[in-house]
Amino acid sequence: MHITFERATAFQQEVKARVADYFATTGLRPRDLPRMYLKTAAIFAWFALSYVLLVFVARGWWQVTAAAASLALAMAAIGFNIQHDGAHGGYSASKLVGRVMAFALDVIGGSSYFWRWKHNVLHHTYPNIEGADDDINVGALGRLAPQQPRYRLHRFQHVYMWLLYGLITVKWQLVDDFKELIEGRVGTRDVPRPKDGELVLFVVGKVVFFSLAFLIPLLLHPWWAVLVVYAGTSFGLGILLGVVFQLAHCVEEADFPAPSSDTLRMAAEWAVHQVHTTVDFARHSRLLTLYLGGLNYQIEHHLFPHICHLHYPKLAPIVEDVCRRFGVRYQAHPSLRAALASHYRWLREMGRPAADPEPA
Numbered sequence: 001m002h003i004t005f006e007r008a009t010a011f012q013q014e015v016k017a018r019v020a021d022y023f024a025t026t027g028l029r030p031r032d033l034p035r036m037y038l039k040t041a042a043i044f045a046w047f048a049l050s051y052v053l054l055v056f057v058a059r060g061w062w063q064v065t066a067a068a069a070s071l072a073l074a075m076a077a078i079g080f081n082i083q084h085d086g087a088h089g090g091y092s093a094s095k096l097v098g099r100v101m102a103f104a105l106d107v108i109g110g111s112s113y114f115w116r117w118k119h120n121v122l123h124h125t126y127p128n129i130e131g132a133d134d135d136i137n138v139g140a141l142g143r144l145a146p147q148q149p150r151y152r153l154h155r156f157q158h159v160y161m162w163l164l165y166g167l168i169t170v171k172w173q174l175v176d177d178f179k180e181l182i183e184g185r186v187g188t189r190d191v192p193r194p195k196d197g198e199l200v201l202f203v204v205g206k207v208v209f210f211s212l213a214f215l216i217p218l219l220l221h222p223w224w225a226v227l228v229v230y231a232g233t234s235f236g237l238g239i240l241l242g243v244v245f246q247l248a249h250c251v252e253e254a255d256f257p258a259p260s261s262d263t264l265r266m267a268a269e270w271a272v273h274q275v276h277t278t279v280d281f282a283r284h285s286r287l288l289t290l291y292l293g294g295l296n297y298q299i300e301h302h303l304f305p306h307i308c309h310l311h312y313p314k315l316a317p318i319v320e321d322v323c324r325r326f327g328v329r330y331q332a333h334p335s336l337r338a339a340l341a342s343h344y345r346w347l348r349e350m351g352r353p354a355a356d357p358e359p360a
């Protein structure tokens with residue numbers, strides 16, 4: 001039995017109609033934007049330059065640290081902007097172009113095949129639903145949702161979780177994709193293993209990544225230096241990816257609703273569920289909006305994942321207005337700092353020992 005949502009109401013029709021109206025009146029295309037192709041070229045150039053500087057040019061610890069930091073930032077930018085839109089079909093109307101852009105994730109060590117299941121299917125359909133959304137499952141070390149078991153260790157999670165995010169990338173590059181391939185499972189959900197062309201892409205992606213991360217550097221540098229730089233870069237990348245993706249859903253203001261235990265039906269319709277479980281942040285920061293690929297506009301992204309992220313700043317007031325008129329709670333943190341503080345407080349709240357029952 002699968003989790004289902006309440007029937008769609010006029011809210012969903014209205015928000016879709018208003019956004020369609022925006023594209024009709026402005027004459028803009030929802031995807032295939034020249035600005036997006038330009039942004040892609042700039043990010044890939046940044047990535048390539050950082051890599052060349054790190055592997056072939058940098059000498060001395062400070063040059064290596066600066067080049068590795070630049071590489072981690074560029075890799076995160078590829079994730080936030082290029083592969084994310086590509087995988088959602090928000091990049092281009094062409095499936096081939098979308099698939100090529102999604103493959104950028106394989107180049108930085110992930111698997112675009114398993115991402116589609118983990119992110120597009122499980123996370124986007126069921127955000128913040130324990131047991132269905134794999135993004136809130138970090139194993140026994142963290143308690144991110146009220147329905148998850150509470151362990152003593154969790155009382156410190158608001159301190160250590162930030163560092164744990166740093167390990168996500170290493171786990172994902174070296175363990176998770178291979179485990180998912182062998183087991184045919186993402187989290188608790190069975191997913192088909194990649195076949196034919198998808199399997200070839202999976203293998204090619206791994207060969208490219210392992211060559212870039214280990215093989216080529218090992219031809220020029222001692223093994224311990226390669227390992228230290230790999231660990232440091234992946235750690236920085238993991239913190240960036242982990243924190244940014246958590247800020248939209250794992251905060252005090254987001255809901256963590258559960259389906260009815262016998263029917264597995266959610267009380268809200270799908271579109272309202274997306275808004276209630278998601279929080280925007282720093283919408284007025286031009287730098288963050290540019291760098292995060294619209295991940296600070298996650299309400300708009302969750303309602304319209306097929307639309308290129310470059311449109312989200314213009315869609316946000318429309319979505320917010322429709323929410324206000326339908327009484328759907330729309331929330332946004334004014335800054336990155338406010339969102340970080342809210343994530344911290346949510347981790348602390350979830351890790352707090354259960355209150356003793358009131359004496360009778």
Ligand SMILES: [Zn+2]
Nearest residue numbers: 088119301305
């Ligand atoms: Zn997404």
